[in-house]
Amino acid sequence: MKRRKAIQSLCAALGYTLTPGTVTGLLLSCEAKKSEPFWEPMFFEQKDANLVAQLGEAFLPRTQTPGAKDVGAHIFVDVFMGKVSGSEDQELFRKGVKALRSKFEKITQKPIIDGGTMDYSKVLHTLYGVPKDKQPTITQLLDGGVPEGKEEKENFYTYSFLRIFKKILMMGYYASKEIGENVLSYLPVPGDYEGCIPVESVGRAWSIT
Amino acid sequence: MIHINTKFRGEVTYDAIVVGTGVSGGWAAKELCEGGLRTLVLERGRNVRHIQDYPTMNDDQWDMECKGNLTQEELKSKPKQSRSGAGRRKETAHFFVNDLENPYNEDKPFDWIRGYQVGGRSLIWGRKCFRLSDLDFEANKRDGHGVDWPIRYKDIAPWYSYVEKHAGIAGNRDGIPHLPDGEFMPPFELNCVEQHAKERIEATFPDRYLITTRTANITEPKDHRGKCMSRHRCDRGCPFGASFSSQSATLPYAEATGNMTFRPNSIVSQVLYDADLKRAIGVRVIDTETKDQIDYYARIIFLNASAMASAAILLNSRSDRFPDGMGNDSGELGHNVMDHAMGAGAGGTMEGFEDKYYKGRKPGGFYVPRFRNTNKNTVTDKFIRGYGYQGGAKRSGWQRGQNDFGFGGDFKDNLLEPGPWGIGMGGFVECLPYHENRMYLNYDMLDKWDQPTITFDAEFKENEKKMCEDAAVMAAEMLEAVGAKNVGSNCKITNIGLGIHEMGTARMGRDPKTSVLNAFNQIHAVPNVFLTDGACMTSSACQNPSLTYMALTARAASYAIKQFRNRIL
Structure with a gap:
């Protein structure tokens, strides 16, 4: 919004009249230069901004209906974690991001910085695409509290993160203005x-x- | 520093004073003003004007940054109010008190959920309106718990009709003897699954009924009020005035008479007593903005501050004549705290209605009236009294995918479609009047107005627990009979208070030795003080109680007006 205002005042100074279309055009042309629109998280570290956006899109990708990124659902996860979540969930989340970064590099064999939606989709298929009869094992792991062992711990934090992330992401997506007013x-x-x-x-x- | 009121007494003298503007206070104001009494209406909280002061009434989830969730920062002032669902939602949080400024103490856990503002909890109540019957008015006498109600159904029936006609209750005439029919506006219809459940339950169990709920939402326009638009955003304040609140349905009528003087931000600390006259002469008010202490005088006083607050005012009204609180000759003031026990119920999914849906969000689902110990066929030896259920059926939304392992495009798009039907019901369990269930004043823990705080020492006991267990089992049994799948039942009894139906702290009765109020809600020994909120309840029944407060208030006000005109009061 601040940027839109800035562009508007710039144009006013140059004597242009702006229609909504030209504003969008200016915004898009600016954003197209980056692989991902830049956004400044309030809860996550800046280096995790890409992870949050791509993982969100992997959970709820654009089809004939908008995807998570289209409606800013990933940004909602950040706001929710920063403002609504208690310190316990926040701590779990911080450890979870770290664990997921490690999982990401193991699964994709790529440095996390290069991760795109397809890579995160692959990560989700590996971690979440488990057959129905294996799912209770994961649920039990999560309900059992922090386990012993390095790998068990990493699994615990990864899945805890994914579980909370998805819950909040869905709220951000389905209860967004775009989905609420124009899709549902x-x-x-x-x-x-x-x-x-x-x-x-x-x-x-x-x-x- | 104490500020002394220096006004000439004549300037602060009224015919009547009403303390509180919630469901019963609004009614007292309306009736007394319409009866021609110059009435001062006091409210401890801020003013809330109809419509103008409903900031969230049109907000969708996406209009709120956190989609209706309160932030950690916002929750800091709601450690106790957040024990109730609506008390921790952004849409309604401004109608629940700040716990830090309005503390109370718990010898035993007590959820005291309050709304300190003009309109009180009439803005945020559940609006379910069911009459009591003689099954309830005779209950104490029949099984020997508490004391006998000094009235019977015939005494209150015309007043139920009177308040229903004005308030506007949507409901169906179901012909159930112990849940008497009233003066109803057209009901909200049951949806397909609820209708199916009704047919199956009534065919399977001879003494059980499932009816559309009876709710204080008008379904036909009335005076300045528009009919319900099926938004189900009642507890944010209804811009159509369809939902009953003091703002929509009682205070405007009081104001229209020209007899009402209205004073928000006015905490009543005590009722003033004159030992020579043997009457109350007024009330002492603390202005919450100036901290001034002002005495107001009147011939008649109606206490409608809420069950706990009205009793607290009386307990704090100490004099030589009443060292333990005004009207406390019996020692029952503050005792017999009751509420409805909740937390027992069942839920399941329904198949076979995938091609059906509904339009709109009705302000209530269905009601299953009490079916235990209602007649000789339904007697159980497991417990006395009974319980009813509120319930509903709906199609699930996108939330159904939140806890599984789904992800991806198909997963996302499937959740945009209406999900499977679910049906559920939760019990409202009658609570017996136990003398030892009490609230009392704590003079060591003062609030920011230097007033004593309330301490609760109350709990649900064996009879309520047994009923909760039964309510869970019976709910599951009925849902099985309906054909629901994946039926699960739950019996985790709530803390007392969470039903938000506090009652009993100044009970009505026939004998001044064992009760605080008489059959017209007058304090036995101080007949110009009337108390018509939940405090007056002699037993709790299992029905939602507000309609009974309305009827008792209108009845008491009518009596008070006659006594006033005849110079008896």
């Missing part, structure tokens, strides 16, 4: 309540529940 069925003032209607008459799920 949005009806802020319904009027009369109707208790039993064909699902086709609504389409996608209601955004306000």
